[in-house]
Amino acid sequence: MNFPAFVYRQSSYALLAEALLLVLFCGTIDWLSGLEVSMSLFYGIPIMFAIWFGDRKSGLLVAILCGITWWWADILAGHVYSHVWVATWEPASCFGYFAFVAVGGAALKEKHDAVRARIALLEHTQRLEREIIEISEREQRRIGRDLHDGLCQYLAAIGCAAATLRADLLRQDLLEEAAVAEELAELLEKGVVQTRDLARGLVPVPMEEDGLPFALEGLATSVARLQNIDCSFRVQGEVKIGDTSAATHLYRIAQEAINNATRQGHANRIRIALPAEGPLATLSVADNGHGLSRTAAESPGLGLSIMRYRARLVGGEFAMNEPDDGGTRVVCTFPQREWSMEEEDAAA
Ligand SMILES: Nc1ncnc2c1ncn2[C@@H]1O[C@H](COP(=O)(O)OP(=O)(O)OP(=O)(O)O)[C@@H](O)[C@H]1O
Numbered sequence: 001m002n003f004p005a006f007v008y009r010q011s012s013y014a015l016l017a018e019a020l021l022l023v024l025f026c027g028t029i030d031w032l033s034g035l036e037v038s039m040s041l042f043y044g045i046p047i048m049f050a051i052w053f054g055d056r057k058s059g060l061l062v063a064i065l066c067g068i069t070w071w072w073a074d075i076l077a078g079h080v081y082s083h084v085w086v087a088t089w090e091p092a093s094c095f096g097y098f099a100f101v102a103v104g105g106a107a108l109k110e111k112h113d114a115v116r117a118r119i120a121l122l123e124h125t126q127r128l129e130r131e132i133i134e135i136s137e138r139e140q141r142r143i144g145r146d147l148h149d150g151l152c153q154y155l156a157a158i159g160c161a162a163a164t165l166r167a168d169l170l171r172q173d174l175l176e177e178a179a180v181a182e183e184l185a186e187l188l189e190k191g192v193v194q195t196r197d198l199a200r201g202l203v204p205v206p207m208e209e210d211g212l213p214f215a216l217e218g219l220a221t222s223v224a225r226l227q228n229i230d231c232s233f234r235v236q237g238e239v240k241i242g243d244t245s246a247a248t249h250l251y252r253i254a255q256e257a258i259n260n261a262t263r264q265g266h267a268n269r270i271r272i273a274l275p276a277e278g279p280l281a282t283l284s285v286a287d288n289g290h291g292l293s294r295t296a297a298e299s300p301g302l303g304l305s306i307m308r309y310r311a312r313l314v315g316g317e318f319a320m321n322e323p324d325d326g327g328t329r330v331v332c333t334f335p336q337r338e339w340s341m342e343e344e345d346a347a348a
């Protein structure tokens with residue numbers, strides 16, 4: 001049981017009653033301990049208790065009650081003062097101490113509350129940021145799916161119709177019209193390819209449990225083919241990503257790391273790896289380029305901070321270093337999670 005949370009949940013009357021009990025307890029101990037031992041320090045406990053879990057007003061009230069109780073215990077113990085000014089000074093200094101604890105405690109509590117409020121605001125902002133990113137990624141996936149399943153199929157169907165029309169026109173010896181139909185069919189085919197590429201960019205990772213390894217394999221192959229460099233991917237063990245959203249974040253990290261390796265590091269060899277070990281899995285992208293230290297000052301860029309942010313979103317840690325044999329290595333270590341289809345994706 002969380003003690004502070006339990007006390008916070010109580011009503012203000014219950015808190016005040018508990019503080020009073022503490023005051024009485026301190027007063028009794030003060031009385032029983034006699035005149036030789038001073039117990040005034042301990043009265044700070046009920047005052048702080050009332051301020052911390054209640055408010056400034058109840059703290060001040062408890063401080064006054066502490067003063068009265070201390071005085072009462074002092075009289076009951078039979079304290080005889082040698083001078084009037086000592087009899088005045090002693091209670092006054094005690095009251096002063098209690099008032100100081102009350103005011104100081106209240107200031108401390110205010111500071112503590114302000115820090116808590118700031119942390120709560122920060123957490124709220126981070127949650128909002130995360131939700132905005134999740135929503136935008138989900139929207140992108142939805143648009144990608146619609147493009148693939150809607151427009152792509154529609155263009156393909158028109159393309160088929162244009163090809164049939166061309167064949168009919170050829171049969172009727174209408175060569176000019178047949179050429180136009182052929183051009184139309186070719187244009188439609190290009191349209192299908194472009195729409196499919198667009199859809200693939202919006203849905204880079206298939207919505208399946210092993211979607212990420214599959215997508216990274218495809219990414220490595222296309223980088224190797226299009227940029228004419230040695231780019232390979234290797235998966236080790238059974239990697240559990242959790243959901244499409246996490247898989248997409250990891251894919252985007254790999255994409256940016258590859259972009260940096262070719263654009264900034266001018267690498268001609270890139271190794272993408274996805275090994276799983278126990279509760280953790282790692283995505284690493286290592287290149288044989290110029291290395292961070294030789295290029296890092298060139299531009300502030302956004303890529304690194306976005307990669308770091310995405311790593312945080314999947315509950316992982318991001319690191320970038322220069323291995324001894326040169327180049328740059330980007331590493332994102334993340335916790336493995338059982339696969340679950342997100343509501344939105346499952347509904348699609
Ligand atoms: N693989 C790498 N090899 C060499 N230098 C790198 C590599 N990755 C990052 N860097 C260095 O770190 C800098 C910051 O990278 P970052 O991705 O944040 O920015 P950018 O790529 O310059 O711009 P942006 O990503 O916003 O288009 C790069 O400009 C580059 O100097």
Ligand SMILES: [Mg+2]
Nearest residue numbers: 260301303304
């Ligand atoms: Mg970059």
